[in-house]
Amino acid sequence: xxxxxxxxxxxxxxxxxxxxxxxxxxxxxxxxxxxxxxxxxxxxxxxxxxxxxxxxxxxxxxxxxxxxxxxxxxxxxxxxxxxxxxxxxxxxxxxxxxxxxxxx
Amino acid sequence: xxxxxxxxxxxxxxxxxxxxxxxxxxxxxxxxxxxxxxxxxxxxxxxxxxxxxxxxxxxxxxxxxxxxxxxxxxxxxxxxxxxxxxxxxxxxxxxxxxxxxxxxxxxxxxxxxxxxxxxxxxxxxxxxxxxxxxxxxxxxxxxxxxxxxxxxxxxxxxxxxxxxxxxxxxxxxxxxxxxxxxxxxxxxxxxxxxxxxxxxxxxxxxxxxxxxxxxxxxxxxxxxxxxxxxxxxxxxxxxxxxxxxxxxxxxxxxxxxxxxxxxxxxxxxxxxxxxxxxxxxxxxxxxxxxxxxxxxxxxxxxxxxxxxxxxxxxxxxxxxxxxxxxxxxxxxxxxxxxxxxxxxxxxxxxxxxxxxxxxxxxxxxxxxxxxxxxxxxxxxxxxxxxxxxxxxxxxxxxxxxxxxxxxxxxxxxxxxxxxxxxxxxxxxxxxxxxxxxxxxxxxxxxxxxxxxxxxxxxxxxxxxxxxxxxxxxxxxxxxxxxxxxxxxxxxxxxxxxxxxxxxxxxxxxxxxxxxxxxxxxxxxxxxxxxxxxxxxxxxxxxxxxxxxxxxxxxxxxxxxxxxxx
Numbered sequence: 001x002x003x004x005x006x007x008x009x010x011x012x013x014x015x016x017x018x019x020x021x022x023x024x025x026x027x028x029x030x031x032x033x034x035x036x037x038x039x040x041x042x043x044x045x046x047x048x049x050x051x052x053x054x055x056x057x058x059x060x061x062x063x064x065x066x067x068x069x070x071x072x073x074x075x076x077x078x079x080x081x082x083x084x085x086x087x088x089x090x091x092x093x094x095x096x097x098x099x100x101x102x103x104x
Numbered sequence: 105x106x107x108x109x110x111x112x113x114x115x116x117x118x119x120x121x122x123x124x125x126x127x128x129x130x131x132x133x134x135x136x137x138x139x140x141x142x143x144x145x146x147x148x149x150x151x152x153x154x155x156x157x158x159x160x161x162x163x164x165x166x167x168x169x170x171x172x173x174x175x176x177x178x179x180x181x182x183x184x185x186x187x188x189x190x191x192x193x194x195x196x197x198x199x200x201x202x203x204x205x206x207x208x209x210x211x212x213x214x215x216x217x218x219x220x221x222x223x224x225x226x227x228x229x230x231x232x233x234x235x236x237x238x239x240x241x242x243x244x245x246x247x248x249x250x251x252x253x254x255x256x257x258x259x260x261x262x263x264x265x266x267x268x269x270x271x272x273x274x275x276x277x278x279x280x281x282x283x284x285x286x287x288x289x290x291x292x293x294x295x296x297x298x299x300x301x302x303x304x305x306x307x308x309x310x311x312x313x314x315x316x317x318x319x320x321x322x323x324x325x326x327x328x329x330x331x332x333x334x335x336x337x338x339x340x341x342x343x344x345x346x347x348x349x350x351x352x353x354x355x356x357x358x359x360x361x362x363x364x365x366x367x368x369x370x371x372x373x374x375x376x377x378x379x380x381x382x383x384x385x386x387x388x389x390x391x392x393x394x395x396x397x398x399x400x401x402x403x404x405x406x407x408x409x410x411x412x413x414x415x416x417x418x419x420x421x422x423x424x425x426x427x428x429x430x431x432x433x434x435x436x437x438x439x440x441x442x443x444x445x446x447x448x449x450x451x452x453x454x455x456x457x458x459x460x461x462x463x464x465x466x467x468x469x470x471x472x473x474x475x476x477x478x479x480x481x482x483x484x485x486x487x488x489x490x491x492x493x494x495x496x497x498x499x500x501x502x503x504x505x506x507x508x509x510x511x512x513x514x515x516x517x518x519x520x521x522x523x524x525x526x527x528x529x530x531x532x533x534x535x536x537x538x539x540x541x542x543x544x545x546x547x548x549x550x551x552x553x554x555x556x557x558x559x560x561x562x563x564x565x566x567x568x569x570x571x572x573x574x575x576x577x578x579x580x581x582x583x584x585x586x587x588x589x590x591x592x593x594x595x596x597x598x599x600x601x602x603x604x605x606x607x608x609x610x611x612x613x614x615x616x617x618x619x620x621x622x623x624x625x626x627x628x629x630x631x632x633x634x635x636x637x638x639x640x641x642x643x644x645x646x647x648x649x650x651x652x653x654x655x656x657x658x659x660x661x662x663x664x665x666x667x668x669x
Contacts, residue, residue, distance in 0.1 A: 021151050021317055022310075022316070023147055023276060042316050046157070060348075061308040063304055063308050064308050065430060069425065071421065084429075086428070094414060096418065099232070102354075102414070104411055
């Protein structure tokens, strides 16, 4: 269970470094975010949600059945658009309205 | 690398842990008084603790037509009698009020056309809890007189004559050592994960049920300071979706999915419906050759599929990703389930600090709330909020005064001693073992000899004796392990905390000579439930690190409980 930080997209704002509940992300020599402890990630995706430029992708480790798909999220007012990029190149977006409660 | 600087801070109230209970205690304190408050948080209160990813329902609520006593009776039955009814009742009486306050702060709660909350079952209501933690954190940030210190890891209490005087810790980023002197302290650090070998032991080792950053610090600090603990032997083991360790209740209650074995037989009625029985049934079916077990979702509608995908994004997004990644939605494939490794967590079972009705521990002016407080199982999020509120109210009622009598020179000496300890670990550059190695060794010992996943949650007296011996050996090794930076220093302390919790947990498992709860405490030498064990198993560690058991009669319903110091 972990994340990948796309170095070319990261703007070094540091919000993911602050928000991670395990303090697992550090800043590298280029001033960008770097996942220091990938095996310690809980998968809460707080960093994915807080990143303003979608530089962080979430994925499942192979030991959890991961096959290389990734997920990130964009916020649009009270909507969260979850984008899943599958390893076969296909994409799926699921939109959750934060103002709507779960029906389950 | 060494500690860079030292700071001594004075406050009226110190709250250790800015999670659910801690944040709510701060809100309560400031609404009732002008007390100054410091929140010491290991991460950042915005997303720290159990609720980082969100939560999908409020599982403790008094729904229409029910009373607080209904909730007490439910929790008591589920725990086979080992609860504190005074704690459960005072919690239950506050559930609906804190829920209303959460809604005022911005939490989205599902309502019907009459404006009433929509129940999920008899004790739960439906919400969108993705941002529950940020809502609480934002409310705390707006308060005057509350200083939040993020990335400050508290390692020790300061106790004089069994009276709380503050706490010690270090800033993981700057390397500043802190002494925070306080007139009252609330411990709200959460429970303990990472004691046992987890479901995913390799790369995804932290993809576990409970927050892996809750390492039992609050328990360990209290244990070392001589606080009385209760019911550690009532471990919590969650029944979860395989691999992702995502919740099963949303599927079970949301679409009415039954637990079935690999032969398609519904087995849950066979073993009973308490929390431990549901888990035990799944273990039993697998041992009897009927595994794996599933939640029967095949045949649900496309609309139900879509609702499940969305619901999991609000609390356990890995499960949604897994469904999409596998190409098989729940309507097309039953969801495999498994038990997690055991945890010590007072929000679900009765493990934790032995507190009075006002949530004060056996150390004067030290309070406990949330997962770290014992005697009050099934408290969940809303119960943790109520406990934070009860503790805060009692601090105000009692009045805040410094009873420690420490002068400036003594304060400096206390901090200097702790800094020397931090620096010893930071200066240890040649330790034989790493924290990671010792952590794996601890988890293996607990798994093998103290009833982990690998031993189907079962143990006997001989195995527990071996576990105790081996944990002692690891404690000795952990005393000499080194850290090359401040984050590693955190890892060193987390390891020591977990070992302390393991030591007390083993003592409790050995003390209860019966099997009151299947799987949660399954002693193969004493496989039956016995009426003479309808009592609390408590413990206290002495200054030499020896654990002494204390057996107490049940506190009857309708009574309050006070410590006799």
